[in-house]
Amino acid sequence: MLKEALRDLSDVLFPPRCRSCRIVAEELTNDLFCGTCEEKIHYLRAPLCPACGIPFAAYEGTDHLCGDCLTSPQPFTVARSIAACEGILLEAIHAFKYHYKTGLGAGLGKMLTRASQAGMDMQGYSLIMPVPLHVRRLRERGFNQSLVLAKLLAARHAIPLDFINLRRERDTPPQTMLGRKERQANIKGAFSVADKEKVRKQRVLLIDDVYTTGSTLAECARVLLKSGAAQVGVLTLARALKEA
Ligand SMILES: [Zn+2]
Ligand SMILES: [Zn+2]
Numbered sequence: 001m002l003k004e005a006l007r008d009l010s011d012v013l014f015p016p017r018c019r020s021c022r023i024v025a026e027e028l029t030n031d032l033f034c035g036t037c038e039e040k041i042h043y044l045r046a047p048l049c050p051a052c053g054i055p056f057a058a059y060e061g062t063d064h065l066c067g068d069c070l071t072s073p074q075p076f077t078v079a080r081s082i083a084a085c086e087g088i089l090l091e092a093i094h095a096f097k098y099h100y101k102t103g104l105g106a107g108l109g110k111m112l113t114r115a116s117q118a119g120m121d122m123q124g125y126s127l128i129m130p131v132p133l134h135v136r137r138l139r140e141r142g143f144n145q146s147l148v149l150a151k152l153l154a155a156r157h158a159i160p161l162d163f164i165n166l167r168r169e170r171d172t173p174p175q176t177m178l179g180r181k182e183r184q185a186n187i188k189g190a191f192s193v194a195d196k197e198k199v200r201k202q203r204v205l206l207i208d209d210v211y212t213t214g215s216t217l218a219e220c221a222r223v224l225l226k227s228g229a230a231q232v233g234v235l236t237l238a239r240a241l242k243e244a
Contacts, residue, residue, distance in 0.1 A: 019095075019104065020088040032092060032107040042084035044118060044239065052214060053079040053119075053239065068180075074214065076206070076221040076232045080118045081239030082111055085210050089238055093209055097145045105145070109152030112207075112237050120235055125205040128154040128161045131220055132191070134171040149237060150207040159205070165194045166220060183215040191220050193227040200228035211236040 015024045018034035025034040033041070048055040049066035051074055056066075083089055096104040115122055130146035138144060147163050154161035170190040178186060193199055204224050206217055211234070221232040 019092055019107070028107075030107045030110040031103065032111065033088065037088055040087055041089055042086065043114075044081055044083060046119070048119075051076075051078065053081055053211070053234075055241070074221070075218050075225060076234045078120070079211060079214065079217065079234035079236075080115065080120045081211050081236045082114050082118050083238055085212075085238035085240045093145075093238060097141070097209065100141075100143065105148040106152065108209075108237055109149045112149050112153050112235070113156045115153070115235055118235075120233070122157045122159070122205075125159055125203045125233060127199065127202040127204050128159050129166050129199075129204055129206055129220075129224075130163050131206060131208040131216060132163070132166050132168040134168040136171055146208050149209060153207060153235075162198060165198045166224065167192050167194055180213070180215070183213055184219070187215050187219045190216075191223045193223055196227040199224055201230050204229045204232045206232060206234045208234070208236045209238065211239040213240075 016026075016028050016031070017024055018028060018037055019032045020037040020040075021034060023034050023036075028034060029038040032038075044053070044055050046055075047058070047061045047063050049069055050063045051065055051069040054066050054068075056064075085093070092104060092108065096108055128150050130144060130150035133141070133144045133146075144163070150161060150163065153159075168190060169192050172186055172190050206220055206224075208217060211217065214234075217234045217236075221234070224232050
């Protein structure tokens with residue numbers, strides 16, 4: 001009763017507002033966006049590459065491997081993202097990451113739980129691991145955005161969470177300006193597994209906020225597989241799109 005009364009009071013004092021257009025709205029999707037803004041989010045759907053999850057421009061046909069995955073297969077079994085990394089979603093992720101806004105993490109985490117709709121078989125995983133930040137970055141930012149998302153997903157699907165054993169040993173310069181081969185070289189050796197027993201034979205689901213080039217996630221997957229993981233899947237909230 002008291003809890004409800006408090007919630008009513010807080011709704012009057014701080015009515016729920018859309019995170020994008022700031023309009024007061026009774027219903028916010030994922031506690032984030034009003035109906036009008038929600039419609040601007042580009043949720044990814046088939047046809048897409050079954051390996052790396054890139055959607056194809058034509059909304060017809062069946063899933064098939066993209067050119068990149070045909071020429072150099074990814075170490076992870078599957079990668080899926082909820083939506084395109086653009087517009088209001090990109091703004092929300094930035095606000096969450098760089099100007100930590102209370103509530104945004106919970107909303108974005110909620111959005112990540114649409115994983116099944118994005119074609120992710122959550123039952124197939126025995127362990128959830130967020131992509132780690134280097135300790136220096138972690139100190140700067142105060143939190144790991146991927147861990148916030150991973151925690152919510154793990155709780156929702158009752159899958160164990162391990163945010164200790166995958167470690168970032170080396171802080172690497174931004175990857176965006178580099179070509180594919182350079183990116184791989186840049187990120188090589190950046191991660192390690194502290195206790196290999198903890199990942200041995202596990203079906204690991206790696207979580208990150210954004211899939212940009214995939215090279216960071218691929219390197220994490222390589223290190224986990226080398227440490228004995230049975231398989232590694234990748235789930236990110238957003239995905240940078242290029243023509244496929
Ligand atoms: Zn809005
Ligand atoms: Zn692909």
